[in-house]
């Protein structure tokens with residue numbers, strides 16, 4: 001039995017685990033190397049040993065073919081992350097090693113079991129990506145209480161919910177691989193996501209790429225080098241370039257030592273140069289930010305009261321300065337930006353855990369009353385273990401907005417179209433959103449209806465059918481002799497974890513089909529169990 005519950009920020013480049021300590025403070029747990037952040041890098045060694053974190057990151061140069069980085073960007077999109085020992089490994093499995101390393105190290109550090117966790121994901125993650133995240137937790141042997149949005153976790157950490165007054169806040173989250181911008185309405189009892197947008201290919205790595213290209217040019221000019229930059233050199237540069245970039249957050253200029261054809265050379269970069277070559281990337285984040293502010297305005301939220309900077313890349317001064325200039329210095333908050341999400345998730349984990357427990361207890365107490373049992377015999381089931389966690393769970397309503405649009409394929413005037421039934425950025429007041437619509441059968445004696453679902457970022461009522469957006473289907477079998485134009489009701493229900501339930505009802509016979517959408521890429525329960533079994537007990541270093 002664990003004394004705590006945990007929050008995990010499963011990041012593209014770095015991951016982090018936190019818990020709420022006895023004093024009620026959210027605290028990051030250091031890994032076995034003594035670091036707060038663990039690189040999200042997994043390496044397979046020849047003897048089947050799996051290495052996660054800093055050592056794996058350093059080995060990317062030497063053991064590139066057996067190393068996986070940026071696996072978060074593959075989650076829910078493909079079944080393949082890497083081939084090892086002639087076996088294709090899924091992104092869920094790779095992510096599970098990262099989770100396992102975090103859990104193992106935290107377990108050792110606190111001398112307790114790590115079981116109940118909340119894992120975070122970007123607000124714009126769709127159904128398949130959220131399911132994959134949850135599955136990664138399951139494979140790692142964890143009990144995933146919930147997968148929550150990173151900006152929601154950040155708002156909890158920054159204490160935005162302490163005041164009773166309503167505030168409109170914006171979370172600008174620039175991490176290692178992704179950019180995420182979200183506008184939320186918060187007060188002491190409620191966090192409401194108004195709208196969000198993001199780019200899953202815009203993060204610190206792109207700043208590294210820009211600096212790397214710039215330095216390659218410098219090497220050609222300065223050193224007269226005219227050879228190729230092979231993979232080894234590129235990897236070596238990548239590690240060094242990140243160090244230079246980080247130092248530029250504190251210094252006006254930095255001298256980095258690099259290796260070219262076995263020869264060590266020194267290259268100087270000034271912050272001015274760095275800012276200049278990456279301005280285009282910063283502008284991309286500003287365009288997304290402006291768009292989200294515009295949508296928030298169109299929903300009646302004219303003024304942003306606070307801007308929270310989250311993600312390691314907001315340590316770059318160009319980000320802080322630009323955002324302060326745009327929104328006003330007094331509105332911008334930046335504090336431990338690379339730990340904020342994990343710490344907020346830990347705060348949320350306590351809330352969820354205690355609230356779940358209260359629900360179970362209320363039910364248990366009702367049963368005891370109804371059956372006139374002696375409550376003393378059921379003490380264990382009834383006491384919320386208050387010593388388990390330093391703080392009491394606060395009930396906060398978290399209202400999220402849809403982060404994708406979901407449409408159904410239909411035929412209009414002989415042409416296939418996609419009708420968006422659930423639209424992106426709609427509030428999910430009750431923790432879910434449900435939309436119903438009546439369609440017609442196409443012909444007499446039609447045997448089935450194939451309800452095909454498409455997930456996209458488009459917010460129009462009708463969009464083109466695009467195979468890239470297809471996520472799955474539900475097949476409704478029809479009774480015999482049904483005539484053309486018979487009514488078929490389609491109900492889409494999306495919950496706050498991004499799981500979509502599709503129901504089709506033949507209104508004539510009442511026949512029904514109901515599926516929790518098995519997305520194209522989400523793993524089946526059977527496959528999940530197989531993987532879980534295979535890797536049970538496996539140690540990760």
Ligand code: AMP
Nearest residue numbers: 011014175176204246249311312313315
């Ligand atoms: P996160 O995913 O939030 O942990 O952010 C990781 C990204 O933040 C990586 O691209 C890091 O290189 C970047 N990062 C961390 N610290 C700094 C720093 N001091 N200056 C610039 N970038 C940083």
